Amino acid sequence: MSKVKPAPLPPGTLIGGYRVVRRLAAGGFGVVYLALDREGQQVAIKEYIPASLATREPGELLPKVPPEKLSLYRLGLKSFFEEGRSLAQISHASVVSVYNFFRENETVYMVMNYLEGATLQDFIITARELKAQKVFRESTIRSLFDEVLRGLRIVHQHKMLHLDIKPANIFITDDNKAVMIDFGAAREVLSKEGNFIRPMYTPGFAAPEMYRRDTQMGPWTDIYAIGACIYACMAGFPPPEAPQRQTKDRLTSSLAKLRGIYSDNLIEVVEWCMALDPMTRPQSVFTLQKELSREGERRYTKLSVAEKMRLQLDTLVSDTKKSLNKAGEATGVAARPK
Known part of the structure; x- marks a missing residue:
């Protein structure tokens, strides 16, 4: 109940x-x-x-x-x-x-x-429903997050962390300004001190260190979430959750499906931001800003035929498992495809 x-x-x-x-x-x-x-x-x-x-x-x-x-x-x-x-x-x-x-x-x-407009989450859902090859154009993603990072840099300079950056907390106003809302520092204090069954952070956007009590958080924690938000703008849905990634990391294979659609540089930026080890991520917003502004380096690696076939096969196996599970649920039997 x-x-x-x-x-x-x-x-x-x-x-x-x-x-x-x-x-x-x-x-x-x-x-x-x-x-x-x-x-x-x-x-x-x-x-x-x-x-x-x-x-x-x-x-x-x-x-x-x-x-x-x-x-x-x-x-x-x-x-x-x-x-x-x-x-x-x-x-x-x-x-x-x-x-x-x-x-x-x-x-x-x-x-x-009081802000009037819609969240980035609303825009992602709308764009995803249009079923276009790209959820957002790369230039849109880069300019949007350049704006967000300018604000985040000021926040970090004030010795604050946001700790709940996600598309639902990036508000796009009616005059096309991106604004970070709903800071999560107080929520994080309660999450760490209280033994709550339901976590207060958002799966997919929360860095691995947020799941542990003994790990220090810093600018790199917000930077992980920025990478996850960029991923959501590219793929149309959240990235895999950090605990799942620590068991079996599917982030690289998920990003591989976006090769040729988005530049190698943008894909590498997401992988860098979302590194499981906090110390291998960009350590400051300024470092990330410099990399994200390197628009001149727009290399697009097309997938080889073998890679395309492997991705199609992975998708086919995944879809088959889903349909078998649905069939099992419908009959009240748990289907276990091998």
Whole structure:
């Protein structure tokens, strides 16, 4: 039985001088509202209320936290508040703007600029459904991530990490600006300190070190996620999850299918960013920016006939296994193709 999420604040609620209009989004970590400030300007307000630690009844303002979860709740609250304070010091077009942050109702609220547009995830799904050979043109990918990396470089210069970069957290505004939203540092604190059954990071985009408590994270952790986002823009779906890759790494064979469609340089950049060993990835955003801007080196390696046949055979075997599994599920028998 799934746990009931805390009820959002009712429309019309006043918090810190802002009036809640409606809920925009809700996740495992909090709720985002559309609100109006005293001048009637639209803002987005993010409320810290992690579903794994707190509950709230409809119409109530205060979250209810069981005594045994209170210390963890406060730890996340402190981290969320620090995140708001740090983001408020950053002014960059590719980083969500934090105007204000305050404590009220035994929690913390972060006031941000309200963005209109769609996420990169929405664009990937739409492009994938068109079934074109390329999900995005290479020039589009390079210019998009050049913009994102400019913002990420500033974030890292402020001694911050994003820790939840994924297509759903890259927002493309109606005036075609790419903005990083929903930072995950506070979420990461809870993930490391609390023994949650369900991880708070996003499979496919989370670096291997995020799955371990004893590994240091740094700029290279966000760079892994950037590589995974570029992969998603090329392939139309997320890359293999890090734990699966450590058992059997299929990333190179997945990227091989994109040879001839995207340049060797872009494919090599993705492999470099997504190296399982953090120390063999680009160690700074600047290093990655330099490589990504080398557009002059557009070599395209066409697949040989033998390689094409091998990829087709792999696809055929994979499709056969899927159809056998579906047939097995339909009859209630688990099919095990050899």
